[in-house]
Amino acid sequence: MKHVRQFAKYQLVYFKNSVLTYYFVVSLVALMFNRPGSGNTLSGSMVFILVLGLNWFKTSFRFSQANNLSRKTFYFATILAILAMSVFMSVVDVLLDSVFKNVQVGFFGQLYPPNNFAEILWSIAVLATFASLGWMINMMYYRANGPMKIAISFSPVLVIWLMVRLNDRIGGKLANSFMAFAIRAFGLAGEVPNPYAAIISFAVLTLVILVINGLLMHRTPIKA
Amino acid sequence: MYEIKIDNLIKRYGQTIALDNVSLTLERGKIYGLLGRNGAGKTTLLNLMTNKIVPTSGEITIAGQSVEENDAVLNRIYHMSEETLYPPSLRVREVFRWTREFYPKFDPDYAEQLAQRFELNTRKRVKELSTGYTSICKAILTLASNAEILLFDEPVLGLDANHRDMLYKEILANYIDNPKTVIVSTHLIDEVADVLEEVIIIKQGQIILKRPLEELLVSAYTVSGEISQVEKYIAGKKCVGGDILGNFKSVIVFDDERNQSLAKSLNLELGKVELQKLFIGLTNA
Numbered sequence: 001m002k003h004v005r006q007f008a009k010y011q012l013v014y015f016k017n018s019v020l021t022y023y024f025v026v027s028l029v030a031l032m033f034n035r036p037g038s039g040n041t042l043s044g045s046m047v048f049i050l051v052l053g054l055n056w057f058k059t060s061f062r063f064s065q066a067n068n069l070s071r072k073t074f075y076f077a078t079i080l081a082i083l084a085m086s087v088f089m090s091v092v093d094v095l096l097d098s099v100f101k102n103v104q105v106g107f108f109g110q111l112y113p114p115n116n117f118a119e120i121l122w123s124i125a126v127l128a129t130f131a132s133l134g135w136m137i138n139m140m141y142y143r144a145n146g147p148m149k150i151a152i153s154f155s156p157v158l159v160i161w162l163m164v165r166l167n168d169r170i171g172g173k174l175a176n177s178f179m180a181f182a183i184r185a186f187g188l189a190g191e192v193p194n195p196y197a198a199i200i201s202f203a204v205l206t207l208v209i210l211v212i213n214g215l216l217m218h219r220t221p222i223k224a
Numbered sequence: 225m226y227e228i229k230i231d232n233l234i235k236r237y238g239q240t241i242a243l244d245n246v247s248l249t250l251e252r253g254k255i256y257g258l259l260g261r262n263g264a265g266k267t268t269l270l271n272l273m274t275n276k277i278v279p280t281s282g283e284i285t286i287a288g289q290s291v292e293e294n295d296a297v298l299n300r301i302y303h304m305s306e307e308t309l310y311p312p313s314l315r316v317r318e319v320f321r322w323t324r325e326f327y328p329k330f331d332p333d334y335a336e337q338l339a340q341r342f343e344l345n346t347r348k349r350v351k352e353l354s355t356g357y358t359s360i361c362k363a364i365l366t367l368a369s370n371a372e373i374l375l376f377d378e379p380v381l382g383l384d385a386n387h388r389d390m391l392y393k394e395i396l397a398n399y400i401d402n403p404k405t406v407i408v409s410t411h412l413i414d415e416v417a418d419v420l421e422e423v424i425i426i427k428q429g430q431i432i433l434k435r436p437l438e439e440l441l442v443s444a445y446t447v448s449g450e451i452s453q454v455e456k457y458i459a460g461k462k463c464v465g466g467d468i469l470g471n472f473k474s475v476i477v478f479d480d481e482r483n484q485s486l487a488k489s490l491n492l493e494l495g496k497v498e499l500q501k502l503f504i505g506l507t508n509a
Contacts (some may be wrong), residue, residue, distance in 0.1 A: 004253055006325045014311065059311050065276050066309035067326040068298040221277045222307070 003069055007077035013062055015052060019085070022048050023092060041093040042106055042123055045162040045211045049089060051136020053082075057142060075217050079210060082131045090123035111188065112195040114184050120124060122195050125202035132209040137222075139216040142223065226300075227251050228273070228373070228405065233282035235268050235429075240304075242268040244429040246282070250407070252372075255399060257416055257437070258409040260426035266409040267300055267306055269426070270286030274303040280461060286373070300309050302327065302369035306377040312351035316344065316361055329370035337468050338364045338394065355382030363391055367398050373405045380412060381409035383396055388412075392419050413500040423499070427507050437499070448474035452509045457483070457490055465505025476505045 026041060032169040056078065094116065097106065108119045140152050167174040182201025183189050228250040235243040243265045250256060260266045260499070271277045273284055275291050275298055284291045291297050310319050324330040339346050342360045346355075353361060359381045366374050377396070382386045396419050399406055412414050421439055425433040433440070446465075447457050451473040462478040476497050487494050 003299075003326060009324055010325070037258075062309040066305070067276075067323065068274055068301055068303060069300060069326065070275060070293040070295050072293050073295055094368055219278045222271070222309070 003073045004077045004080060007060075007064060007069060008080035008084065010063070011056070011078065011081040015056075015085070018052065020174050023096070026096065030096065041096045042108070042126070044128060045089050045093050045123075046130050049085070050130040050134045052085070053136075054138050056082075056131070056135045057138045061220070062222065068209050071217050071220060073169075075214055078135065082128055084133070086124045086127035086131060089127055089139070090120050094120055095121055108195070110174065111186065111198075112193045115195065118195040118199070122202075125199045125206065129202045129206045129209070132206050132213065136209050136216070139213060139220075143216055143220065166216060211218040226372075229285045229288075230269075230273075231283050231285075233269075233272065233284065234278070234280045235265075235272060236280045243272070243431050246429070246431055248424065248431060248434065250405060252405055253403045255395075255406040255408065255419055255421045257413075257420035257423045258407055259411065259413055259423060259503055260409075263412065264426045264507075265429040266426055266430075267377055267386075269354060270303060270377050270407070272303070272408055273375065274298065274301055274305075276303075276305070283297065287319040289373070299327070299431055300371055302366045302371035304313075304366040304376040304377060304379055306381070306447060308350065308358055308362065310361075312349045313349055314352070315347055315349050317346040319323065319350065319361070319365065320346065323365055323369065325370045327371060329352050331368045331370055335364050335368035338367065342390065348497040356384065356387065359383055360387065360391075363394075367394060370402070371404070374407070376406070376410075378410055379408060382426055388415060392416065394420055412500065419498045422431050425503060425506055425508045432472065432506060440502070441499065443480055443495045444478050446474055446495045446497050446501070448472065448478055448488065448495065457492055458484060465501065467509065476502060 009110065022045075026044060060078070062072055066076075069077075081177055108122055112122075117183065141149055163174060185201040187194035187201075228248075230246055230248040230250075233243055233246040234241070246269065247263075258266050258269065268277070272279055273291060277294065286297050289297045291301075309323060309407075311401065313465075314322070318334050320330075320332055324332060324395070332347055336346070342364070344360050344364065348357075350361070359379060360383070363376065363379050366379075376384055380391060383391065392415065395406065395408070407415055408419065409421045412457070417437065420437050422436050423433065424431060435443070447454055449457075451468065451471055454473045458475055458477060464478065466473060466475040483493050483507060484494065
């Protein structure tokens with residue numbers, strides 16, 4: 001457990017400069033244009049943490065191996081670091097939005113009634129999902145051989161194409177079902193939208209991704 | 225007391241067998257030389273000992289506990305791997321600092337002292353180091369880790385003669401100050417011979433020899449002289465290697481007993497064998 005905490009700390013310190021640079025740029029843009037650049041800070045942070053997730057694995061994993069840490073320790077340390085980073089960025093995003101008095105309503109504001117506590121929890125869940133997704137994509141490429149890498153690259157296009165074809169064949173039922181599911185999952189089904197349903201949905205999605213990452217971590221070798 | 229036990233270890237990469245049913249017991253407090261030609265399986269064995277890769281079958285235990293995903297056991301080992309696994313953007317002194325987080329017995333003063341002696345600039349980033357200084361950095365981390373088991377995989381890669389000599393002496397001094405199990409994997413055999421207590425020779429994924437160095441060197445000798453006379457002398461004896469130059473032949477004989485009288489009558493010369501020659505003979509056989 002001690003090594004889990006220490007390695008999570010290492011990962012957070014390793015990404016410290018990138019995060020600081022990101023918020024410096026966001027703040028600079030906000031000061032120059034008197035509002036955060038992308039309308040709300042969270043949307044930028046979602047992209048940023050996805051990129052961070054994509055860069056999370058390889059260098060960190062190699063350093064964990066240099067220090068003879070088990071894969072199990074690396075896995076739990078990475079989860080801890082992702083959660084800590086998501087909490088930190090969510091709080092900073094909400095603070096920046098309030099400091100710069102963001103005139104444009106963000107994702108949360110467009111979907112749910114105002115609630116700062118729920119907004120922070122929602123941001124944490126969203127950012128954790130994006131970071132875990134980045135980590136998963138990176139690990140899939142790391143584990144795959146040459147042809148498999150190509151298959152992974154084309155698989156999203158193929159899946160979307162198949163779903164569109166299937167949807168056309170069954171008279172749009174697939175898209176309708178998907179929309180109905182998404183509305184429920186985001187807590188938008190009732191008269192008053194419920195952000196906590198979305199928080200749980202994102203948390204479950206993060207958990208599923210993390211389980212996949214755990215399976216991908218199993219017996220992962222060191223690669224150049 | 226602990227020992228490293230390797231039981232029926234097999235590692236396959238597709239159709240290639242990197243390690244073929246290796247069984248070994250390494251005692252505490254000895255300096256082992258893991259010798260083998262390129263691709264013999266030295267690095268694979270060390271990577272398996274530190275859980276960097278997992279075996280196809282078999283097991284490695286330290287003090288009776290498996291190394292697989294076992295942090296407590298893995299923390300007793302520091303592995304200077306052939307590949308540089310440190311983040312390229314970290315400064316050497318930052319690597320020292322982080323290593324201390326994971327190896328509580330890491331001695332930063334000793335590391336700094338060694339860095340000064342080897343003229344390693346600790347303000348440089350890992351990516352800015354030359355091949356030689358990368359090896360020095362990794363060797364310093366290994367020595368200063370104060371782990372109970374130190375594994376050096378090609379520790380002198382890219383080092384000049386002075387630094388190589390300094391490093392061998394430092395490994396020995398570190399061992400004398402604080403006895404531990406040290407495994408040095410290398411193919412620069414002559415240089416490392418003075419440091420080793422026991423030799424393990426690996427060939428095509430199999431351990432072909434494991435003996436104390438002194439015993440090994442006593443158990444073999446060279447016979448040289450005229451070809452036909454040498455042939456007469458070695459008839460029925462276990463021999464390895466052999467150099468022929470014109471009508472002259474030199475062969476390494478594995479036998480504790482030297483037949484001095486026969487050698488004299490055949491006008492042959494018996495001599496001491498060098499570890500490197502013995503290694504070449506054994507791995508070419």
